[in-house]
Amino acid sequence: MKNSNSIFKKITTIPLKFYAGILIFLPLLYIFILSFFRNDYYGGIIPDFTFDNYRMLIDVVYLKVFLQSFLIAFITTFICICISYPFCLIIKTKKETTQKLIMTFVMIPFLTNSLIRTYGWIVLLRKNGVINQFLMGTHLISSPLSLMYNYFGIVIGMVYTLLPFMILPLNSAVSKLDDSLLDASKDLGANRLQTFFKVVVPETLPGLFNGSLMVFIPAIGLFFISDILGGGKLMLLGNLIKNQFLTARNWPFGAAISITLIIITFIFVKLYKKIGGKMDDLGGGL
Amino acid sequence: MxxxxxxxxxxxxxxxxxxxxxxxxxxxxxxxxxxxxxxxxxxxxxxxxxxxxxxxxxxxxxxxxxxxxxxxxxxxxxxxxxxxxxxxxxxxxxxxxxxxxxxxxxxxxxxxxxxxxxxxxxxxxxxxxxxxxxxxxxxxxxxxxxxxxxxxxxxxxxxxxxxxxxxxxxxxxxxxxxxxxxxxxxxxxxxxxxxxxxxxxxxxxxxxxxxxxxxxxxxxxxxxxxxxxxxxxxxIGDSNIFDGIITKISASSNTAEVTINDTVKAILPNKNYQEGLKISLMLRPENLKLVEKETSKNCIPVKIKENIYDGATSKVIAITNFGKELNITLDRDDKIYPVRSTLFVKWKMEDAVVLKGKEANEE
Structure with missing residues (x-):
């Protein structure tokens, strides 16, 4: 019985293995091998084994890109946490139907292409955009604020795009949080802030890590937001990789950066696991 | 204080x-x-x-x-x-x-x-x-x-x-x-x-x-x-509750007679009751006794429906001739009668508790 069951399992998971093998593993292997080759002046690839691509990465220019990317990803994650916690705690107090409705509104933007939604922000943020016009119309400011083509614009775009990835796991943790724990904390004399830091955060830590990972990792790689709202002036890791492949046509170098990014991501996932996060919560088993 | x-x-x-x-x-x-x-x-x-x-x-x-x-x-x-x-x-x-x-x-x-x-x-x-x-x-x-x-x-x-x-x-x-x-x-x-x-x-x-x-x-x-x-x-606790009407007050013995379901007559110590007053009579299961012979007062004919043994006590569920289910707790040495036996259940006058009248009409 057990044997036939395992055969059944093997057969039914063939499409999945096929998918993972052909569409994920092989391309990754290709990128990995590519990262040890050289390119010629016309964008071609010369199969010479070399570490040059990785050596090139240890350069102030590229280290700055790494640093900048991590900084933006970090700020994005932090802002997402600051928005999501109050959000989740407030909807927790609402009726179940209201909760479902609000969560649907969180999900609805997913139905539209994120590139188009990012373009939408230009209308709001540009020099003569809606926000500046409003602020100037009400005489709160005299000259338009630069809300985009800088860090600010990129962070807004990132937070906007990635916020649902923080809200969803955090909300599942916060909604499971027993109200009586909050009552108990209050009963024992803790004010709201104390309860938040001593009870709510530690009790929902898995959700928080989960959300942070789901925001932080894409935030390192997203390139179109910095292209559109950063005006291409700020180089993030995602942009760097894209440029190497599409503009500079240096595929091996682009591959080397990608592999480095994958390794860093892996380290974060490992860290997450070490702190006690479950891979299941991220929607996959590693 | x-x-x-x-x-x-x-x-x-x-x-x-x-x-x-x-x-x-x-x-x-x-x-x-x-x-x-x-x-x-x-x-x-x-x-x-x-x-x-x-x-x-x-x-x-x-x-x-x-x-x-x-x-x-x-x-x-x-x-x-x-x-x-x-x-x-x-x-x-x-x-x-x-x-x-x-x-x-x-x-x-x-x-x-x-x-x-x-x-x-x-x-x-x-x-x-x-x-x-x-x-x-x-x-x-x-x-x-x-x-x-x-x-x-x-x-x-x-x-x-x-x-x-x-x-x-x-x-x-x-x-x-x-x-x-x-x-x-x-x-x-x-x-x-x-x-x-x-x-x-x-x-x-x-x-x-x-x-x-x-x-x-x-x-x-x-x-x-x-x-x-x-x-x-x-x-609180198990109880058997009867609804009845005070039908007779006897000044000499200072008792009141209650009629339950038009047929059964029960005697209570009189506490300024008046004839025609609707009351509820409550009896705890341990105050009910099963007997084979009918006694003159506080007695109802019943048929055994079920015997339940839960270790410490034996309980009996019995049905009166007017269809009410009664819970009865037996003493350790009480005889256990087979199901469907026809018997009488009796109680002592002072064990009956009279509940507030207005509640009697509720159900």
Whole structure:
């Protein structure tokens, strides 16, 4: 019985293995091998084994890109946490139907292409955009604020795009949080802030890590937001990789950066696991 | 004169249009074990939460130790609660859980350590300091919850159905432990439960709630032996209730005759009844006796429907000739009759409890 069951399992998971093998593993292997080759002046690839691509990465220019990317990803994650916690705690107090409705509104933007939604922000943020016009119309400011083509614009775009990835796991943790724990904390004399830091955060830590990972990792790689709202002036890791492949046509170098990014991501996932996060919560088993 | 530690004065609670508690006046005395008993949704937990400050009162006042705490925040009230599902902080060790309240109050560490040790001794959990709540059994978790509340030296300890999640045997054991703990500490306990057996076992005084209104207050014995209403009689212990009408008053023997279902005549001690008064007659299962021969009064013909043996006692379910099911508890040496035997059930005049008349018409 057990044997036939395992055969059944093997057969039914063939499409999945096929998918993972052909569409994920092989391309990754290709990128990995590519990262040890050289390119010629016309964008071609010369199969010479070399570490040059990785050596090139240890350069102030590229280290700055790494640093900048991590900084933006970090700020994005932090802002997402600051928005999501109050959000989740407030909807927790609402009726179940209201909760479902609000969560649907969180999900609805997913139905539209994120590139188009990012373009939408230009209308709001540009020099003569809606926000500046409003602020100037009400005489709160005299000259338009630069809300985009800088860090600010990129962070807004990132937070906007990635916020649902923080809200969803955090909300599942916060909604499971027993109200009586909050009552108990209050009963024992803790004010709201104390309860938040001593009870709510530690009790929902898995959700928080989960959300942070789901925001932080894409935030390192997203390139179109910095292209559109950063005006291409700020180089993030995602942009760097894209440029190497599409503009500079240096595929091996682009591959080397990608592999480095994958390794860093892996380290974060490992860290997450070490702190006690479950891979299941991220929607996959590693 | 006993000192009143908690006083509820004309308290009203409503959510929007929905009135939970129309009017409640209650004195809780220092050092007593008071139980708020009632079916779910009767307002007993709401009452507890109003005392703890988790819920605001809609109108009225709450006094704690003579002080008006109606508008005092829950964090500042000198009461603590033991919650139904323990509500332990799962990420903290037992030690951290118990010391939580003192940490918040910024009590020096050496005092906290000492008091945590005392508390663990009190609830017999020495050596559990570094464990996590998930490593403890339900009963142990419950004790941690009690220790966590008691370490703050509350004037009143509020317990919200704390034993409902435990299994039968553990529940029995914890009932005794709780009662002993309360006696030892002399702290006022206000205990909420829907379990009448729990209430009878532990309480000094029981307050029976029904639809946000106090139905009856009294010691367990008073409530069991002299329930005032049909609801109390029904809720506390098993009962057999007959509806009847006073048909004859006999001045010479100072008795009243009740007619049940137009046929059965029962005799009661007369307490200023009047002919034609509708009453309910309540008889506890242990006061009913099965006999083979009809007696002249307080006797109803029955047919045995079922014999139930539960170890300590034997119970009989019998049906009267007018279709009412009766619960009867047999003594150890009583004869057990086969099912469908036709017998008579009789009782002593003074064992019958007369319930408030207006309730008789309710069902």
């Amino acid at each position: 006993k000192k009143v530690i908690v006083k509820l004065d004309d308290v009203k609670k409503s959510y929007g249009d929905k009135v939970i508690i129309p009017k409640l006046d209650l004195d809780v005395y220092e050092g007593e074990f008071l139980t708020l008993l009632g079916p779910s949704g009767c307002g007993k937990t709401t009452t507890l939460r109003m005392i703890s400050g988790m819920e605001n009162v809609s109108s009225g006042h709450i006094y704690l130790d003579g002080e008006d705490v109606t508008n005092v925040d829950a964090t500042k009230r000198e009461v603590n609660t033991v919650f139904q599902n323990y509500a332990l902080f799962s990420h903290m060790t037992i030690e951290k859980n118990i010391s939580y309240g003192l940490k918040i109050k910024k009590v020096p560490n050496d005092i906290i350590t000492k008091k945590v040790k005392e508390m663990l001794e009190l609830v017999q959990l020495q050596g559990y300091e570094k464990r996590k709540p998930s490593q403890l059994s339900g009963g142990e978790q419950q004790r941690v919850a009690i220790a966590r509340a008691l370490i703050n030296e509350p004037k009143v300890l509020l317990l919200d159905e704390p034993l409902s999640a435990l299994d039968f045997k553990l529940k029995k054991q914890m009932q005794i432990e709780l009662k002993q703990l309360q006696k030892k500490l002399g702290i006022t306990f206000i205990y909420v439960t829907h379990n009448q057996e729990e209430a009878l076992t532990m309480s000094d005084r029981i307050l029976v709630f029904r639809g946000g209104v106090i139905e009856q207050v009294g010691t367990p014995k008073e409530l069991y032996l002299h329930p005032k209403t049909r609801f109390v009689a029904d809720f």
